[in-house]
Amino acid sequence: MRIALLGGTGDIGEGLALRWAYDTDHEVIVGSRDPEKARAKAEEYETELDSRGVDRKVTGFTNEMAADRADVVVLAVPAYHLVDTIESVADKLDDCILVTPAVGMKRDDDGFHYNRPKAGSVAALAAGAAPDGIPVVGAFHNLAAGKLANLDATFEWDTFVFGDDADAKSIVVTLAGEIEGLRALDVGGIANAAEVEALTPLLINVAANNDGLHDLGIHIE
């Protein structure tokens, strides 16, 4: 499968790119608004994989060209760039799945809070912006990006996957579960997105208030 990570040069995009390239045979495509940056990061990921004895081709393109080449397009961009990123690649999204890990947060003196969009969730915003017939699936919201991107690090985390298209959701559940240490849990449709997205500020508040806890993920048991 060909997976494009739009905004794949940093944060959660970097971690997912490295893990899929390291743990699976899927083709990994890094997207960025700046194609030079995308190519440089793709090379950096190749070098990192090579240093671990994994000879993988990772390519870098503009977001548009990356989306054009992919079966699954992960929108690894901040929530406030989600809609414009979808719009910028909309006419390249033919027969593919959009995946959103984005979370809207606000911060005040008390800590981080979920900033729920009027649409009901960030995923609902994405679904509203997606071209007709292109399914949107939510996943990978609650993973510590730094730990995910460090291939020396191991974890036993769950990721919550939701979407209104059962086939698309099933593909993302499979892709998520192929990352070592990650378990994908189906939580229903996009109507159930807000509770998943709200978890990320909670994890940040846990890290802020408890010594020795950082780079956190969740495990349900």
Place this chain on the structure above:
Amino acid sequence: MRIALLGGTGDIGEGLALRWAYDTDHEVIVGSRDPEKARAKAEEYETELDSRGVDRKVTGFTNEMAADRADVVVLAVPAYHLVDTIESVADKLDDCILVTPAVGMKRDDDGFHYNRPKAGSVAALAAGAAPDGIPVVGAFHNLAAGKLANLDATFEWDTFVFGDDADAKSIVVTLAGEIEGLRALDVGGIANAAEVEALTPLLINVAANNDGLHDLGIHIE
């Protein structure tokens, strides 16, 4: 310490009563609107503990009398009874801590959702209803009640504790951590309550959509 569980005859109240009586030396007081029911349940808990070789006195009273006898009052009642329960015991709450594990939920065809009160959270509602000077602490929201009440069951769960009174919060963190298998994580003030309360519908949606997962709790790592 004397702990009263208002609504301690069922659900999360039963689990907390049994666990504190089994794992600690704190005095456990069961409260109910119906004193007969409270006494019957207290006896039932004593019998259960006795069958495991633990000789503990558990008492049962009206909510009012239970609150009057306690240092820590846990409001183990549904969210829609939280405010009237606080009001019914308000003049007995002298120099004690109120603890709320309540979560507001609504259900539709998609699953369970967090039903956020206009006050911002269920805990904020409780804080608004509490008498002046009586601190409110949130804890024990995300524990599977059935498993908690089954003393044969073991778990490794986290509970998120929040409150605006640091001393009160610290006491609840300690009480929670004394339950075997439970780790208390401080998540700041009541302003951070909504993200904790929203976790419970997510756990229910996980159980509804994934075979073999039920009686769920959370572990952060």
